[in-house]
Amino acid sequence: MTGKFKLFCATVASYCLLSFGLPIVTFQGKALDFNNAAYARSSGGRSSGGSFRSSPSRSSGSGGSNNSSGGYRGGGGAVYVPYGGSGYGYGGSSIGGFGSLVVMFMLLGGGGLLVWMLLSARKGLGLTSELDNNKVTVSKLQVALLAEGRVIQSQLSEIVQNADTETPEGLQQELQEVILALLRMPENWSHVSASSQTAKTREEAETLFNQASIAERSNFSVETLTNVGGRVNTKKFTPNPDEDPASYIVVTLIIGTADDKPLFNEVRTTEALKATLQRLASINANYLMVFELLWSPQDESDSLTYDELLTEYSGMMQI
Secondary structure, eight states: OHHHHHHHHHHHHHHHHHHOOEEEGGGGOOEOGGGGGOOOOOOEEEEEOOOOOHHHHHHSSSOTTTTTTOOSSSOOOOOOOSSTHHHHTTSOHHHHHHHHHHHHHOOOOOHHHHHHHHHHHHHHTTTOOOOOOOOOEEEEEEEEEEEGTTHHHHHHHHHHHOOOTTTTTHHHHHHHHHHHHHHHHHGEEEEEEEEEEEEESHHHHHEEEEHHHHHHHHEEEEEEEETTEEEEEOOOOOOOHHHHHHOEEEEEEEEOOOSSSSSSSOOOSSSHHHHHHHHHHHHOOOEEEEEEEEEOSSSSSSSOOOOHHHHHTTTTTOO
């Protein structure tokens, strides 16, 4: 679809709305009533933990950084050079001082060469780990379930209230419990959206993650249950009394891992969704850097209608 055609469609749609208040027909022939757009929001649950700034496997890898300048530090320290019997420190003789400098450069140069050789050997043998670089993969998986699977609302609420979001092991356990809850009701899966993208730096990955998080959170009118940084908070929600009966529940997983490649490709079938969920459940705790869970509606008295699914989660496709 060209840009001019999109602009023409948007103009016609705006004219219909402003002049006649007419509904716009979307795919599957379902009419969306934008006159009730003020109510096209719902309650949401959220749990978030982890950081792109550090990881357990990398935080202790600097080695020797606590020693300011290695073995050669301090003023006036003598270096013994067995050269002509008078080579103590930089006094004594000019030969002794020159010999000290030669020894220092030899030691430093030899040490640097050894380190370079070891690192080159590791790389050549394929021994370097994905944990040794700054590449990070950000993945997002969204699953819409039919309202018949509303039991997952209470299950997710319980998981979030008891989750340890402060440790990689706690995040891994929370991720696995959420995935198990989804895997136990495949008969209720209706729509899916999936993406996995590798960033060259942690800063780029953090930007991608935050963009995905904000985009999803903007669909909520209020976050009625959150667990962020280990703090659990709840807020009251008053549903719209004129809202249609609940039709869908949308669960979103946003994950940052130390993987150097995307975790999955397109997900278009039930079988592919099951395989992707199993892949995410197998993520090692050392690789799991950041995890955020979002779902809507969180409040069991709230409703997510078909029209709202199409407008708020337009990127999802039916499976």
